[in-house]
Amino acid sequence: MPTSLLPNDILNICGETLKIHGYWLASGILGVAASTMIRAVHAGADAVVTKSLGSSPRKGHAGPVLTASHGGLLNAIGLTNPGIDAFEDEMKLLNKAKIPVIMSVFGNTPKEIAHIVEKAVKMKPSAIELNLSCPHAEISQISHSPDLTYKYVKSAKEIADVPVFAKLTPNASDYVSVGKAAQEAGADAIVAINTVRGMRIDIHQQQPILGNMVGGLSGPSIFPIAVRCVYDLYKTLSIPIIGVGGVSSWEDAVEMHLAGARAIQIGTAVMNDIDVFSKIKNGVSRYIEESGLNSVDDIIGAGVKS
Ligand SMILES: Cc1cc2nc3c(=O)[nH]c(=O)nc-3n(C[C@H](O)[C@H](O)[C@H](O)COP(=O)(O)O)c2cc1C
Incomplete structure (x- = not known):
């Protein structure tokens, strides 16, 4: 397996530029337990993104919170999480295992995000991912607004001593302006996309399937989006x-790189097959070798040059 065609470092600061690589576990997919995240790394993930953590424990929405739909999943979990303080012990285990961890955090105000980021950086993550975009929680509005996005990212950047990523929604009509605002506020990278707002109705009960009525769609059906x-x-x-x-x-993964992605996160597919990371890495390496190229860097954005 020609793994050397894929760089090993996930975050590598070369001069002014942050080089980001690899195939990571997406936020929220395997929860907050260190043991399951370590399992993902043993299965080939280069890094893990934690479930989004807030300032205090949060129960989330009433059930049902998940349903299968059109080859993917529709979820309205509602940011269930134990709160950032409760994650400290898991983080110690992840750091001990030398796993690159991106801590995903959310807050209800720029001041609250600063407070959470302050706590997060003390736990020594590789980077912070700001969830500005969960489509079935109050914070969903942030990444619809360039102005709010700017304020949240700026607030996090003033505190963080590690790279800060802004995770955006595809549900905003002008997500490019939102991305620009995140960049202007100092975001080190953009994570695109969070789930796509959707809804299902049970035809027998004649009522919405999810307790929250509306949820976020993930999986193969959102790939072209x-x-x-x-x-x-x-x-x-x-x-x-x-x-x-x-x-x-x-x-x-190759197509996503050709569209311009440097690193790739994988979510719903992991629930079907945890070996998806190594299968993707082997396939991408083979593609690069058979195309006569030197590294994955050669295909980033290569499909959309004009
Ligand atoms: C059950 C579930 C829980 C999720 N929880 C979070 C979360 O806590 N924070 C977040 O930023 N994204 C969360 N997401 C979104 C994923 O990280 C990802 O952006 C989305 O599912 C699209 O990727 P995929 O099609 O590979 O799953 C969640 C997705 C699912 C399916």
């Missing part, structure tokens, strides 16, 4: 784009 968002953001921004949304095969 994610490719379009990555492309639009790549074309306009100068900071790296981390692609996420519906990737489940090496062919998807």
Whole structure:
């Protein structure tokens, strides 16, 4: 397996530029237990993104919170999490295992995000991912607004001594302006995309399936939406784009790189097959070798040059 075609470092600061690489576990997919995140790394993930953590424990929405739909999942979990303080012990285990961890955090105000980021950086993550975009929680509005996005990212950047990523929604009509605002506020990379707002109705009960009525769609059916968002953001921004949304095969990963993604996160596909990371890495490496190229860097944005 020609793994050398894929750089090993996930975050590598070369001069002024942050080089980001690899295939990471997306936020929220395997929860907050260190043991399951370590399992993902043993299965080939280069890094893990934690479930989004807030300032205090949060129960989330009433059930049902998850349903299968059109080859993917519709979820309205509602940011269930134990609160950032309760994550400290898990983080110690992850650091002990030398796992690159990106801590995903959210807050209800820029002041609250600063407070959470202050706590997060003390736990020594590799980077912080700001969830500005969960489509079934109050924070969903942040990444619809360039102004709010600017304020949240700026607030986090003033505190963080590690790279800060802004995770955007595909549900905003002008997500490119939102991306620009994140870049102007100092975001080190953009993560695109969070889930796509959706709804299902039970035809027998004649009522919405999810307790929250509306949820976020993930998995293969959102892949073309994610490719379009990555492309639009790549074309306009100068900071790296981390692609996420519906990737489940090496062919998807190559396509996401061609659209402009430097690193790729994988979510829903992991629930079907935890070995998806190594399958993707092997496939991408083979593709690069058979194309006569030197590294994955040679295909980033290569599909959208004109
Ligand atoms: C059950 C579930 C829980 C999720 N929880 C979070 C979360 O806490 N924070 C976040 O930023 N994204 C969360 N997401 C979104 C994923 O990280 C990812 O952006 C989205 O699912 C698209 O990728 P995928 O199609 O590969 O799953 C969640 C997705 C699912 C399916």
